[in-house]
Amino acid sequence: MQKLSAxxxxxxxxxxxxxxxxxxxxxxxxxxxxxxxxVEVIQNQKGRPLLVYCRDTMIAINRxxxxxxxxxxxxxxxYDYRAAGSAQLGKVDAV
Amino acid sequence: MSNTTIALLGQPxxxxxxxxxxxxxxxxxxxxxxxxxxxxxxxxxxxxGKKYTVIDLPGTYSLSANSEEEIITxxxxxxxxxxxxxxxxxASQLERTLxxxxxxxGIRTPAILLLNMMDVAEEQGKTxxxxxxxxxxxxxxxxxxxxxxxxxxxxxxxxxxxxxxPGILDETGISELYEAVIGEPYRQTLALLPGxxxxxxxxxxxxxxxxxxxxxxxxxxxxxMDAETVSRLADMTKGVRNGSLLxxxxxxxxxxxxxxxxxxxxxxxxxxxxxxxxxATSRAWGKPMAILxxxxxxxxxxxxxxxxMMASSYLPMLSAPISEALIGIGISxxxxxxxxxxxxxxxxxxxxxxxxxxxxxLVFGFMEEIGYMARISYVFDNTMSKxxxxxxxxxxxxxxxxxxxxxxxxxxxxxxxxxRVTTMALSWVVPCASTWAVVGLIGSLFFGDKALIVVLSMxxxxxxxxxxxxxxxxxxxxxxSERTGLIMELPPYHKPRYRNLFKFVFxxxxxxxKRALTIIICVSILFWALSYTPDGHIENSLIYKIGIAxxxxxxVFGLRWQMxxxxxxxxxxxxxxxxxxxxxxxxxxxxTGISGQGVATAALSGSLLSTISKPEALAFLYAFFFNMPxxxxxxxxxxxSHSLKWSLRIAAYYLIAALLLAMVAYRxxxxxx
Ligand SMILES: Nc1nc2c(ncn2[C@@H]2O[C@H](COP(=O)(O)OP(=O)(O)OP(=O)(O)O)[C@@H](O)[C@H]2O)c(=O)[nH]1
Numbered sequence: 001m002q003k004l005s006a007x008x009x010x011x012x013x014x015x016x017x018x019x020x021x022x023x024x025x026x027x028x029x030x031x032x033x034x035x036x037x038x039v040e041v042i043q044n045q046k047g048r049p050l051l052v053y054c055r056d057t058m059i060a061i062n063r064x065x066x067x068x069x070x071x072x073x074x075x076x077x078x079y080d081y082r083a084a085g086s087a088q089l090g091k092v093d094a095v
Numbered sequence: 096m097s098n099t100t101i102a103l104l105g106q107p108x109x110x111x112x113x114x115x116x117x118x119x120x121x122x123x124x125x126x127x128x129x130x131x132x133x134x135x136x137x138x139x140x141x142x143x144g145k146k147y148t149v150i151d152l153p154g155t156y157s158l159s160a161n162s163e164e165e166i167i168t169x170x171x172x173x174x175x176x177x178x179x180x181x182x183x184x185x186a187s188q189l190e191r192t193l194x195x196x197x198x199x200x201g202i203r204t205p206a207i208l209l210l211n212m213m214d215v216a217e218e219q220g221k222t223x224x225x226x227x228x229x230x231x232x233x234x235x236x237x238x239x240x241x242x243x244x245x246x247x248x249x250x251x252x253x254x255x256x257x258x259x260x261p262g263i264l265d266e267t268g269i270s271e272l273y274e275a276v277i278g279e280p281y282r283q284t285l286a287l288l289p290g291x292x293x294x295x296x297x298x299x300x301x302x303x304x305x306x307x308x309x310x311x312x313x314x315x316x317x318x319x320m321d322a323e324t325v326s327r328l329a330d331m332t333k334g335v336r337n338g339s340l341l342x343x344x345x346x347x348x349x350x351x352x353x354x355x356x357x358x359x360x361x362x363x364x365x366x367x368x369x370x371x372x373x374x375a376t377s378r379a380w381g382k383p384m385a386i387l388x389x390x391x392x393x394x395x396x397x398x399x400x401x402x403x404m405m406a407s408s409y410l411p412m413l414s415a416p417i418s419e420a421l422i423g424i425g426i427s428x429x430x431x432x433x434x435x436x437x438x439x440x441x442x443x444x445x446x447x448x449x450x451x452x453x454x455x456x457l458v459f460g461f462m463e464e465i466g467y468m469a470r471i472s473y474v475f476d477n478t479m480s481k482x483x484x485x486x487x488x489x490x491x492x493x494x495x496x497x498x499x500x501x502x503x504x505x506x507x508x509x510x511x512x513x514x515r516v517t518t519m520a521l522s523w524v525v526p527c528a529s530t531w532a533v534v535g536l537i538g539s540l541f542f543g544d545k546a547l548i549v550v551l552s553m554x555x556x557x558x559x560x561x562x563x564x565x566x567x568x569x570x571x572x573x574x575x576s577e578r579t580g581l582i583m584e585l586p587p588y589h590k591p592r593y594r595n596l597f598k599f600v601f602x603x604x605x606x607x608x609k610r611a612l613t614i615i616i617c618v619s620i621l622f623w624a625l626s627y628t629p630d631g632h633i634e635n636s637l638i639y640k641i642g643i644a645x646x647x648x649x650x651v652f653g654l655r656w657q658m659x660x661x662x663x664x665x666x667x668x669x670x671x672x673x674x675x676x677x678x679x680x681x682x683x684x685x686x687t688g689i690s691g692q693g694v695a696t697a698a699l700s701g702s703l704l705s706t707i708s709k710p711e712a713l714a715f716l717y718a719f720f721f722n723m724p725x726x727x728x729x730x731x732x733x734x735x736s737h738s739l740k741w742s743l744r745i746a747a748y749y750l751i752a753a754l755l756l757a758m759v760a761y762r763x764x765x766x767x768x
Contacts, residue, residue: 018340022308023161027582029343030106030157030198032191036344042368045378047477049581055191058368058585060473062480065582 002073004050005066007041014038017070024065031059039071099174099258100148104199106192106547107154107510110211110241114183115151116598117244125606128167131739132512137327139286145258150177154510159339160311161303163512169311172204173295174608179257180206181250186216186223186238189358190350195654196232197346201300203292206260207235207253215587224357231353234262242592247719266353270299272345280306282336287328287749288314293319303345304554305331306338316531330616368586372470389471389493392462396454397497403450410443412698429627437623438616444668448500449729452607455501456600463508464596466586476581482561484570485509488518497639501722503731507750511574516736520745523724524560529669534720536673537732540601540700541712549713556756561723564752567744607734610620614730622667653714653761658707662718662757666750674748676703709765718757723749 001016001030002049015037018028033039043051049060061069105111119138128135136151152171159167163728174178182199185192189210189491210216210223229236235253240246284305288298293315297722304312317325331371335341374380395617418435419624420425422428462468468487475486482488487508494501502522509515509715526534534553538546625638633639642656663670680702707715723729733742 010336015198016485022339024582025337025339026159026161026307026309026343027162029339029346030159030194031584032347034340034343034347037347048378049473049476050583051376051473056188057191058587059467060581060583060585062476062581082300087251 001066001070002046004039004041004052004069004071005044005062005063007044007050007071007073009041011073012038012040013073015069016072017060019068021064028061028065030057030059032068033059033061090091098146098148099178099254100150101181101221101254102150102152102171102177103181103183104152104172104195105154105211106156106185106195108584109183109185109192109195111151111154111183111600113592113595114209114211115242116595117247118147118149119239119478121598121602122171123602127737128582131167132161132741133164133167134737143255145255147254148735150518157194158202158310159307166311171201172202175204175206175295177286179254180204181209182206182648183209183211183241185212186210186221187212187217187219188225189221190347190354193350193353194346197269197349200304200349201262201292201297203263203295203297205234205263207237207262208232208239208493209237209239209250211239211241213238213307214243219286219597220359227357228353231268232262232591240596253513266297266299269345269349269383272348273303273342274349276345277335277338280331284331287331288316288325289319303342307342308332308338312665313483348766371433371588372585372646375467375470376473378449381470382422385471385474385489386493388462388467389490392458393455393494393497393501396451396458396501398454399457400450400454403453404447405606407443407446410446411440414439430630431492431625433620433623437619439579441616441619444727445615445730447606448611448615448730449502449604449608452504452731453600453604455504456507456603457596459505459589460600464589465590465591468508469491469583472581472583473585480581481626482517482521482565483514483573484518484521484565485511485516488514488521491518492523492525495527495724497521497643498527498529499523499525499728500731503728503735506735511573512736513574516567516738516741516745517565517572519732520735520748521561521564521747522562523728523745524557524721526557526720527669527724530720530724531671533669534716535663537703537712537716537719540703541709547714550659553717558719560752560756564748568749572741607731610734611730612726613724613734618667618726622664652718652757653711653764654718655707655711658715658718660713662715662722662753665719666723666726666746669719670726672719673699680706709768710761713763713764716756717760718753721749721753721756723753 004015007013010052015033015035018029018033018035028034037054040053041050042053047063049062050058050066052061096242103111103115107141114137115138116350118139118140122140123136123138126135126137133153138149138151140147150171153170155162155165158169158172164182171177182190184196184197199206208228210225213223216223217390218761223238226236237249239250282301284302285298290298292298293301295314297313301312301316305316305442313325313329316328320328331336331626375384376377414435417439418431421431421434431749451491456594458469468490471490472486475489479486479488490508491502491505494505499522502525506515507523508520509518513671529532534550537547538549542549619673626636626640628636638660642660645659646656652659660679661675662674664675677699680699680713704713729742729746732745733739736742
């Protein structure tokens with residue numbers, strides 16, 4: 001597990017933890033990033049927002065926000081462009 | 096004829112504006128939401144002998160109450176004013192953009208779902224079974240391509256069906272998910288709420304929003320329920336910390352189930368970053384490229400505006416023949432002067448402004464349309480966030496170097512109102528091309544080759560000004576929560592749709608011209624009245640009498656009365672000040688100076704050098720450089736900020752700041768020279 005801000009370009013992983021105020025949480029969920037979402041890190045340059053790819057969408061996220069997001073790298077997993085939710089359709093498990 | 100009102104709802108870039116323009120053509124009206132600074136677009140069309148009113152709701156990512164736009168959107172939907180809500184999703188990014196639909200479930204206003212950008216989805220090799228989706232949802236679902244305005248039949252049919260049998264989204268699925276994922280807190284919250292919901296909101300929707308800590312939802316609940324239940328609800332929901340993530344999880348699961356079996360996935364393995372994007376977002380080239388493209392854009396828009404601007408600038412020349420003709424038919428001289436001098440000049444100013452706004456809107460609308468603006472936002476995010484602004488704000492600053500009107504117009508690409516108005520306020524500091532012309536002239540006249548030092552000092556002060564102004568305006572305009580950094584999608588590049596773009600820009604120009612004319616004519620008449628002399632002698636004008644009377648005060652700032660008046664008129668237009676100086680020192684008609692009909696620079700230089708001291712010249716340069724840009728920039732600011740109050744505040748701030756800086760420069764000048 002590592003901070004999203006520490007992820008390297010090209011890494012793919014699953015989001016396991018997001019922290020922040022109400023506004024931030026609602027904003028980040030509405031753009032498609034929730035616990036369990038699979039993201040691919042496209043760019044991570046010093047002093048720049050991160051670029052990640054999730055649900056067919058390229059998303060830029062500010063660095064300080066990325067400090068509050070934890071990601072579990074799934075090194076060998078091919079990027080799964082479906083979200084966590086739809087990857088296990090029908091099954092409802094507790095979070 | 097009966098009237099049906101439909102409202103368009105969708106995340107940014109879902110194609111809402113394209114659909115709105117496609118439906119209404121030029122029959123649209125732009126105004127403000129009542130009492131708000133958010134733009135409201137309303138339009139009309141008829142189909143099958145029935146009249147439809149279309150409301151373009153502000154672009155938002157969800158229906159939470161995090162911004163003024165979202166609150167307006169939500170309240171409008173719940174108000175029952177719309178008969179149907181068209182929810183747009185982007186078929187090429189279906190899962191993410193269906194979030195809006197998922198957030199809507201539980202609001203009992205009839206809705207239809209438009210799967211827009213089907214052309215792009217098809218290109219990706221995606222097929223979507225909209226019938227199956229419609230069956231699960233219980234509302235009409237229309238595969239759609241907003242840019243293809245000839246093929247709106249499916250939408251029209253859905254609208255007609257909707258009139259006959261309104262479709263309300265089925266909420267059992269999502270409610271079950273809330274219960275399964277969130278469990279007890281959801282169940283208890285739901286149990287405390289009235290079973291039939293409140294107004295247009297179902298109890299399941301309200302429960303989810305309460306668990307998301309949505310303040311506006313709490314207000315709704317408070318208004319309908321007794322205090323004890325409300326406090327129990329508050330306790331209940333306080334225990335759930337990350338409610339938005341839990342409900343977000345449910346919403347995406349719900350979307351997953353909805354799409355299951357109805358969508359064949361797109362080809363995989365597409366490159367996520369095109370070659371252009373690799374450069375556009377790269378560390379080394381991203382910024383230079385953005386600056387270069389903006390400057391090229393500025394040059395292009397000037398090129399587009401040039402013919403119109405030239406034509407309008409010749410308008411005042413008509414003044415002499417027209418006034419002769421009018422006097423010939425016996426109209427009083429003062430009325431003729433009012434019409435031919437004040438009004439004609441104002442019309443020419445307004446036309447020049449609109450031509451430039453036209454060029455800017457076209458060029459930067461193009462950049463926004465193809466998706467490049469989002470990249471600029473990305474590469475400049477870090478730099479601009481030091482001023483509390485987002486990355487796109489770099490564009491208005493650069494454009495202002497050419498003309499502040501363009502800078503102000505360019506702020507339109509910034510989504511948040513507070514950041515937009517702050518960017519406008521800051522871009523006013525940036526000296527435009529005309530400012531340089533005057534500063535160059537007066538500076539070299541008084542300071543010779545030392546003028547460079549003077550200019551450098553003004554540059555330094557300008558940076559300080561920007562910093563302080565950002566603090567002053569940012570504090571009240573930008574909520575601390577808005578300062579939380581950027582979360583933004585970088586949309587895929589789109590092929591530009593020139594017809595859409597032109598339509599959009601043309602529709603806009605009428606409004607801009609109307610507002611510009613009213614403001615500019617009013618102020619021009621005021622100035623004209625001040626400087627009107629029946630016999631052409633300055634001593635008989637109001638401005639002279641006032642000027643002499645207030646000189647003791649203006650000298651505090653190092654400005655003689657003539658310089659003060661020239662400074663004041665530079666608030667109308669930077670070049671105007673030269674004309675006014677010439678008029679006041681050489682006793683030609685003042686208004687001739689303002690309307691820019693030729694300034695005898697050589698004669699002016701002589702009289703300036705013999706009357707004005709160096710410290711006074713320095714004071715004037717500072718006052719001039721930091722004055723508000725011009726009347727037309729003010730008028731654009733009113734137009735773009737949707738707030739007369741804030742525009743006037745910014746103007747007053749600049750006038751005062753310029754005088755204070757002049758005072759300091761004067762005192763420093765007295766020490767140096
Ligand atoms: N290929 C294709 N492009 C579309 C379609 N609809 C819209 N677009 C393009 O998508 C981009 C965004 O469309 P807009 O209409 O500006 O989207 P919006 O939802 O109003 O977005 P905001 O202006 O940010 O609120 C534009 O470049 C459109 O030309 C479509 O059906 N097919």
